[in-house]
Amino acid sequence: MTERVLTGDRVTGKLHLGHYAGSLKNRVALQEKYETFILLADVQALTTHFERPEVIRRHLSEVALDYLAAGIDPERATIFVQSMVPEIAELTVFYSMFVTVNVLRHNPTVKAESKQGGLDEMYYGFLGYPVSQAADITFCKASIVPVGDDQLPHLELARKIVRRFNELYKPVLVEPKPLISDMPRLVGTDGSAKMSKSLGNAIALDSSKEELALTIRKATTDPARVRRSDPGHPERCPIYAYHRAFHPDGTAEIREGCESAAIGCTACKERLTAILERLLEPMRERRSRYAGRLADVDDILMDGTRRAREIARETMREVREAMSLNYFDAGHSAPAAME
Template identity: 70%
Template sequence: MKERVLTGDRITGKLHLGHYVGSLKNRVELQNQYETFLLLADVQALTTHFENPELIKDNLRNVALDYLAAGINPEKATIFVQSLIPEIAELTTYYSMFITVNSLRHNPTIKAESKERGYKDMYYGFLGYPISQTADITFCKATLVPVGEDQLPHIEQTRKIVRRFNQLYQPVLVEPKPLVGDVPRLVGLDGNNKMSKSIGNAIHLDSTKEEVNEKIKKAKTDPARIHKMDLGHPEVCPIYAYHQAFRKEDSEEIYQNCKKGQIGCMECKRKIAQSINDLLELMRERRVEYQNNPKKVDEILVTGTERARLVAKETMQEVREAMGMNYFTN
């Protein structure tokens, strides 16, 4: 049997180039190697957007379109909606019975995100995010979970929950392994933060050619370069980081020319804008096909969710048997 991968996104907004570099590009490759499940995490989006559920509804299809436009093949990967798999909610409840609040409070990712958001008191759903994520991973018995370094504490928490469940009841759950990619976070257009939809320093995957050109034109560069012939410091320039991500084969030449003051920032921006537009052009073509056939997108989501639900039912049958909660079955 192929190993099974579980990955996905909280659907709080359209995806951007940071998502593509950090995960989506890798997912397109993974679907050819593993049995891949892609989660549209609408319930987990409520952990930070519970007061704005219409945002989640609007972005369900936007994120699905981003997946399909980027090259996710629904014949190879199962795209499904989290809230439509009730077994995930059931597993979340069971796991929460034997996980201490202290272990959740000390999760480094939870601590960092709560500080970033200025939470003095954490909501139950936000604090319990690692438990919900464990249910996402284990409902389909995923063996591999692609993550960045900052998400490793969540996966370790999942592994601990799985071990605890298997010790308490029966060894029916699979302990997943993290699949850590060596991909740096893409810095935002402001040069100060990672590319983020919430900060507004991102290039979205559905951007037009004109939007890409305009955003790159306004992007921050090396603050020490005032004139074209000034010696540059590409290591601190966001535009050079984009060259490394999208023009890897030519990035060393850009680096040397910038250091020597042999290329101006506008020329450097023009080159990277062209490369980004070349990348997005194929996505635009795919996106138009699906946008012109919205029923097809809905069919993909419904079919994927039905497929995931079948797997979930099988897992839950084993879980209930292990816990002795299969009351009326022989």
């Protein structure tokens, strides 16, 4: 039996090169090998966008277009909308009954994201994010979850939830295992943090040729390299990090040229722009085709969500039976008030 993969993104805006390097590129490869489910996490987007839910519809379309542009094939991968699979919310509630608040409060990813988001108070939905993720993974019995190091605490909690459920009730859930990405987190164009939409230091996957060239031209380089003749320090430079991520075969030449001052920052950026343009141009073409057929994109999401719901219903039937919550599934008559 083919193993099942679950991955996805919160729908908080367009995806960028960091997403491509860290996950999208890998997903395109995984869909050829595994039964792949890709989640558009609109409910989890509300943890930081609950005051502006109207923007999520636009973000949903943007992220779906980014998936298709990057090479996700709806014939091979099931792309679905989280909020339209209510069984995920039901599982989240059941799991929350045996996950303590202290465990959630001490989750390092929750603490880091809370600090980064500048949250003055810890909302229930944000605190329970890892429980919701456990439901995302287990509703379809995914056995593989691609993660970066920062998401490992979430996945470990999901594994503990599965073990606890199976011990308490009946072994119906699949314990997922991580597929660790070997791609380092891509630094932002300002060189000061990870690439992020909210920090304004990202290169969007739908960047035009002109936007790409301008963004790279304005990007931070080695701050210690003041003059063209100064030797550079590649490890301090975001541009070198991008060369390493998107053209690893050429990094030895770039490193040597930078350290010896044989290559200037302008020339280095021009080389990178050409490399990224070769990557993004076919994505633009695919995105343009789908953007002209948005009704087809909606159909892809509805078909994927329909399939996800079928699997979710079967999982919930097993979960309810294991928990002895299938009150009226064993031939008993329903109470009069329910008839």
